[in-house]
Amino acid sequence: DTAVSQTPKYLVTQMGNDKSIKCEQNLGHDTMYWYKQDSKKFLKIMFSYNNKELIINETVPNRFSPKSPDKAHLNLHINSLELGDSAVYFCASSQGGSGVLFGQGTRLTVV
Amino acid sequence: AQTVTQSQPEMSVQEAETVTLSCTYDTSESDYYLFWYKQPPSRQMILVIRQEAYKQQNATENRFSVNFQKAAKSFSLKISDSQLGDAAMYFCAYRSYAGGTSYGKLTFGQGTILTVHP
Numbered sequence: 001d002t003a004v005s006q007t008p009k010y011l012v013t014q015m016g017n018d019k020s021i022k023c024e025q026n027l028g029h030d031t032m033y034w035y036k037q038d039s040k041k042f043l044k045i046m047f048s049y050n051n052k053e054l055i056i057n058e059t060v061p062n063r064f065s066p067k068s069p070d071k072a073h074l075n076l077h078i079n080s081l082e083l084g085d086s087a088v089y090f091c092a093s094s095q096g097g098s099g100v101l102f103g104q105g106t107r108l109t110v111v
Numbered sequence: 112a113q114t115v116t117q118s119q120p121e122m123s124v125q126e127a128e129t130v131t132l133s134c135t136y137d138t139s140e141s142d143y144y145l146f147w148y149k150q151p152p153s154r155q156m157i158l159v160i161r162q163e164a165y166k167q168q169n170a171t172e173n174r175f176s177v178n179f180q181k182a183a184k185s186f187s188l189k190i191s192d193s194q195l196g197d198a199a200m201y202f203c204a205y206r207s208y209a210g211g212t213s214y215g216k217l218t219f220g221q222g223t224i225l226t227v228h229p
Contacts, residue, residue, distance in 0.1 A: 104154070107154075
């Protein structure tokens with residue numbers, strides 16, 4: 001009965017590759033997010049979607065492209081991966097003023 | 112833009128004792144939400160407690176309570192009867208009330224690492 005699930009949990013890939021992270025929530029929430037946690041544990045929002053509409057795009061390189069096929073899913077595709085993209089990526093969701101609930105995170109390592 | 116500051120990079124507490132983690136924030140908004148999240152070594156982000164700024168009453172969730180001082184823009188977390196399982200990194204976060212281009216966005220502090228000694 002996982003609320004927000006993302007796959008894979010770990011991703012190791014070479015520079016220049018393209019990869020995707022998938023996210024699904026079964027909470028019926030209208031809003032979904034991608035957050036990035038860097039090596040210093042700092043968390044920052046990347047994107048926010050509300051009912052499949054992009055609401056927030058926080059100056060993320062256009063190599064990162066979110067896609068929301070429906071309001072329960074928000075995937076993140078990353079082109080031409082760079083060493084600096086190594087981080088933990090969290091998917092999350094919320095409804096109205098509720099707390100934002102997070103997935104387990106995907107640790108991306110670019111080598 | 113809103114900012115959130117956690118001035119304690121690390122804190123420690125003895126098991127069964129009480130510890131308070133500090134958080135201050137800066138905003139020009141009058142309505143907003145504040146949160147504390149816990150991130151154990153498993154890296155899962157766990158919502159600990161939520162406070163609505165328009166409510167004067169401090170939120171409480173079992174052993175976790177907050178001291179919300181709106182005028183001072185302060186939002187501290189008190190953990191009572193600390194347990195070994197409370198050891199984690201704790202993040203304070205701010206969220207605008209509704210709507211606009213920052214809809215739903217959480218702004219996080221830098222985090223405080225809490226160690227619990229047996």
